[in-house]
Amino acid sequence: MARSQRVTLRDVADRLGLSANTVSRALTGKDQVSESTRALIVAEAKRLGYVPNSHARSLVSGRTMVVGLVITNPSNPFYAALISAVERQCRAAGYSVLLLVTEDSDENEERAVQQLLRFGVDGVLGVATQSRSDVWDGLSEANIPVVQISRDIPGRGLDFVGIDVESAIADAVVRVARPGVRRIWLLEEDLRVSTVAARIAGFRRALDELGVAHEQSLVLKVPTRRTSGASLPWRPDDAYALAANLITPDNHPDLMITANDYFALGVYRAVRECGLAVPEDVRVLGYGDHPFAAYLQPALTTIRLPADEAGTAAVDLLLRRIADPDRPRTSTRLPAELIERRSTG
Amino acid sequence: MARSQRVTLRDVADRLGLSANTVSRALTGKDQVSESTRALIVAEAKRLGYVPNSHARSLVSGRTMVVGLVITNPSNPFYAALISAVERQCRAAGYSVLLLVTEDSDENEERAVQQLLRFGVDGVLGVATQSRSDVWDGLSEANIPVVQISRDIPGRGLDFVGIDVESAIADAVVRVARPGVRRIWLLEEDLRVSTVAARIAGFRRALDELGVAHEQSLVLKVPTRRTSGASLPWRPDDAYALAANLITPDNHPDLMITANDYFALGVYRAVRECGLAVPEDVRVLGYGDHPFAAYLQPALTTIRLPADEAGTAAVDLLLRRIADPDRPRTSTRLPAELIERRSTG
DNA sequence: AGCCGCAGTGTCATCGTTGACTCCCTCATC
DNA sequence: GATGAGGGAGTCAACGATGACACTGCGGCT
Numbered sequence: 001m002a003r004s005q006r007v008t009l010r011d012v013a014d015r016l017g018l019s020a021n022t023v024s025r026a027l028t029g030k031d032q033v034s035e036s037t038r039a040l041i042v043a044e045a046k047r048l049g050y051v052p053n054s055h056a057r058s059l060v061s062g063r064t065m066v067v068g069l070v071i072t073n074p075s076n077p078f079y080a081a082l083i084s085a086v087e088r089q090c091r092a093a094g095y096s097v098l099l100l101v102t103e104d105s106d107e108n109e110e111r112a113v114q115q116l117l118r119f120g121v122d123g124v125l126g127v128a129t130q131s132r133s134d135v136w137d138g139l140s141e142a143n144i145p146v147v148q149i150s151r152d153i154p155g156r157g158l159d160f161v162g163i164d165v166e167s168a169i170a171d172a173v174v175r176v177a178r179p180g181v182r183r184i185w186l187l188e189e190d191l192r193v194s195t196v197a198a199r200i201a202g203f204r205r206a207l208d209e210l211g212v213a214h215e216q217s218l219v220l221k222v223p224t225r226r227t228s229g230a231s232l233p234w235r236p237d238d239a240y241a242l243a244a245n246l247i248t249p250d251n252h253p254d255l256m257i258t259a260n261d262y263f264a265l266g267v268y269r270a271v272r273e274c275g276l277a278v279p280e281d282v283r284v285l286g287y288g289d290h291p292f293a294a295y296l297q298p299a300l301t302t303i304r305l306p307a308d309e310a311g312t313a314a315v316d317l318l319l320r321r322i323a324d325p326d327r328p329r330t331s332t333r334l335p336a337e338l339i340e341r342r343s344t345g
Numbered sequence: 346m347a348r349s350q351r352v353t354l355r356d357v358a359d360r361l362g363l364s365a366n367t368v369s370r371a372l373t374g375k376d377q378v379s380e381s382t383r384a385l386i387v388a389e390a391k392r393l394g395y396v397p398n399s400h401a402r403s404l405v406s407g408r409t410m411v412v413g414l415v416i417t418n419p420s421n422p423f424y425a426a427l428i429s430a431v432e433r434q435c436r437a438a439g440y441s442v443l444l445l446v447t448e449d450s451d452e453n454e455e456r457a458v459q460q461l462l463r464f465g466v467d468g469v470l471g472v473a474t475q476s477r478s479d480v481w482d483g484l485s486e487a488n489i490p491v492v493q494i495s496r497d498i499p500g501r502g503l504d505f506v507g508i509d510v511e512s513a514i515a516d517a518v519v520r521v522a523r524p525g526v527r528r529i530w531l532l533e534e535d536l537r538v539s540t541v542a543a544r545i546a547g548f549r550r551a552l553d554e555l556g557v558a559h560e561q562s563l564v565l566k567v568p569t570r571r572t573s574g575a576s577l578p579w580r581p582d583d584a585y586a587l588a589a590n591l592i593t594p595d596n597h598p599d600l601m602i603t604a605n606d607y608f609a610l611g612v613y614r615a616v617r618e619c620g621l622a623v624p625e626d627v628r629v630l631g632y633g634d635h636p637f638a639a640y641l642q643p644a645l646t647t648i649r650l651p652a653d654e655a656g657t658a659a660v661d662l663l664l665r666r667i668a669d670p671d672r673p674r675t676s677t678r679l680p681a682e683l684i685e686r687r688s689t690g
Numbered sequence: 691a692g693c694c695g696c697a698g699t700g701t702c703a704t705c706g707t708t709g710a711c712t713c714c715c716t717c718a719t720c
Numbered sequence: 721g722a723t724g725a726g727g728g729a730g731t732c733a734a735c736g737a738t739g740a741c742a743c744t745g746c747g748g749c750t
Contacts, residue, residue: 006465006487006706008705008706008707009706009707009708010706018729018730019729019730019731020706020707020708021707021708021709021729021730021731022728022729022730024706024707024708025708025728025729028707028708031727032727032728032729033727033728033729034727034728034729037728037729049483049486051459051462051463051487052463052706052707053404053463053465053705053706053707054463054464054465055399055400055401055403055404055409055464055465055705055706055707056400056404056705056706056707056708056735057706057707057708058400058707058735059398059400059401059404059705059706059707059708059734059735059736059737060706060707060708060709060734060735061707061708061709061735062735064400066443069444073429074419074425074426074428074429074432075422075425075426075429077420077422077425077577080419080420080422080425080575081419081420081575081576082575083419083428083444083446083575084418084419084420084446084575085575087419087444087445087446088446088448088575091446091453091456096443096445096460096464097443097444097445098411098441098442098443098444099414099428099432099442099443099444100432100441100442101428101429101432101433101436103433108436111436114396115441117396118396118397118398118399119399119400119441120351120398120399120400138394141394142351142396230425230426230427230428230429230430230433230652230653230656231426231653232422232636234636235636236636236637236639236640262636262637265636265637265640266640268640269640290637291577291579291580291581291607291610292581292607292610292635292637294581295581295610295611295613295614296641297642307575308575308576311575351736353735353736353737354736354737354738355736363699363700364699364700364701365736365737365738366699366700366701366737366738366739367698367699367700369736369737369738370698370699370738373737373738376697377697377698377699378697378698378699379697379698379699382698382699397736397737398735398736398737400735400736400737401705401735401736401737401738402736402737402738403705403737404704404705404706404707404735404736404737404738405704405705405736405737405738405739406705406737406738406739407705
């Protein structure tokens, strides 16, 4: 198999006795070419299998038609859905997606930003690790627009699209806590990110609205293992271990809120194993509405996150920002919907 | 905010009264530069915030340090894990990942290949739609190595890394079907892809080994909805609808195999609702070992897929292929492990 | 002293495409 | 028939980096 050289504009031009520039104009739809030669050129380009070289084009035009997508962990179903939505929306607009995974590590995030700078992407969509707030400054300095997704770094002048986590949790807890519910626990991730903070804030707000003393309540943190592998960030086992240690027939919450539906699996087991029942003794409220939630016994009440809308909105916002770098900064928080099922009675 | 021009080699060179070429040599680690000037250059480059332009580099070198990853649906947990593993392995080798999603559509797949050609990626990892077998030829013609993942298109001379689905299913079914099991049903996806074919083949092989008449068995296909959205490809509801229609106390399989664990959720409900029990009346064998499987009631026996290993192996293979285009074609099928739990008795 | 070799630099061309500019010819106009 | 306008095409430079090659000294050798 001969190492076939790639077909260039010149190849097409030489075949037809034209200049490379004319071929370029013809193929990019400029109007300084007669329709007859354009037809010739298009036909010949197709015949030779001409494919434009995007690097050469980027080099001279300064645009790449590539968007960077920085994600902490694609196995997180919310981010997986986000990736799909972002890719689809970018594709529709003619952009390609360069995917960078940070695994929630500082160092990877920095390297990702570096890669994006080398590439000179036209824009970036990113879920920040949030352990440092200045990591993304390099992009701003290079005039590359950044839209933060899900996690907000305030004060950096970046656009943001996320979910109104605090209200979602607050409203859901109030809704789900019927009279008689006094002890409410929250089973959280052990991460220093704004979404966790927002869930805790929503939880507290609910306690206030319900008039429940904060002392009766508890925020538990499931130790986070940095999954270096390609696995789900949340392990039901970890939630189970923590819950099983604390829940006894004499000491248990009336309502348990979990940071995700996978943790709820662990809680179900812990509750069951000490002879209690969901929802009679312990009501459970999940988060994320993963597809299995409706099929648990009892079916899990949870909060559905609009991942698809968030991804689409983020891309739309980014494209508008690329088109007009001077438009005012935007911060959008989409509402999340409570899905009531049997686990809350 | 002034539209800050990007810092180039020339900028660094001019500052120091050197030529651009010397700066290039210093920064790329060539040995024709004195250590003293190299130190000067490195310091100045850092001070100015120099970032190499990858497009310029690609243009002249012909290499991009980018790998294309073509996936049908990132919300499929197996592919999500694959994405993570591929990205991590590529990152470790200094490659970036361009992500293209096909949504199992012909047209998108073709566009993806086109994009990869424009980009001149150094290699491609792809899950093929398999509705046409020649879509990937363009890449081969351009001497871009392709490693097929999970789904194999034979006869195209492409490297392949996948899972030995047929043996996994065959062995698992034989293992799980204790004496007394006569009627075995398989609940499949309705897709014309090789993995589905392999599961069916494994199923048939198991029937033969068990000496069960094929007439007593059934392959059911859950109608596939093309999820244009960013959602899971498998809906428990669909499996439930199909299973609930066919399973009655008088007419039910002794063992039900499902193409994925989400379908098993639907089967659980269908079995339960007609007054039967898992595993006493109907044993259930899932596929994929999704994290909730261990937490179902009863816990689901299923097959664990080595997504992480597959992704890593695929990247390793691709890199070796890039290094040596003439090495013989490789086809690897990783074994999958049966995880026995209560749903099979 | 004269020559060679080599480390350390600079110069030039090149990758493929596009933008700015120039050129030429035709056709309409007076 | 001279003039101008303008469509259609070509020429040249440039984007930023790198490879090939040329050049400059300096030290060591004969």
